[in-house]
Amino acid sequence: MRDDAPLREPSYLILTSLAAGPRHGYAVIEDVREISAGRVVIGVGTLYTAIDRLRADGLIEVDREEVVDSRLRRYYRLSDDGTRRLAAETERLTRHAAAARARLNASGRAALGGGPA
Numbered sequence: 001m002r003d004d005a006p007l008r009e010p011s012y013l014i015l016t017s018l019a020a021g022p023r024h025g026y027a028v029i030e031d032v033r034e035i036s037a038g039r040v041v042i043g044v045g046t047l048y049t050a051i052d053r054l055r056a057d058g059l060i061e062v063d064r065e066e067v068v069d070s071r072l073r074r075y076y077r078l079s080d081d082g083t084r085r086l087a088a089e090t091e092r093l094t095r096h097a098a099a100a101r102a103r104l105n106a107s108g109r110a111a112l113g114g115g116p117a
Helices: 009-019 025-035 044-056 080-107
Strands: 060-068 071-078
Touching: 009 025, 009 044, 009 060, 009 071, 009 080, 025 044, 025 071, 044 060, 071 080
Parallel strands: none
Antiparallel strands: 060 071
């Protein structure tokens, strides 16, 4: 993945979840659902495909493993590169949202969106 390429929404939300600290897969799924107010629900297959890609890109790493109910539970954490990438992507999204908000406000169309301007 290019450092300047936008992150896919599931990847962005996974990194956002891990910014709060190490989590195992199911906890990431639940946290992404909470972060997105239920709009984004990541399936197990999607999660682990994204985790494999994020690990290969050096954005996350294994924090630890433990056995719970005879099953291996792997915890993931942001790497330093992942922290930088999440911060850069958040800044990019913030700039884009600010530009859109300013143009909507200037055109008097902000109220059409139904949300705060």
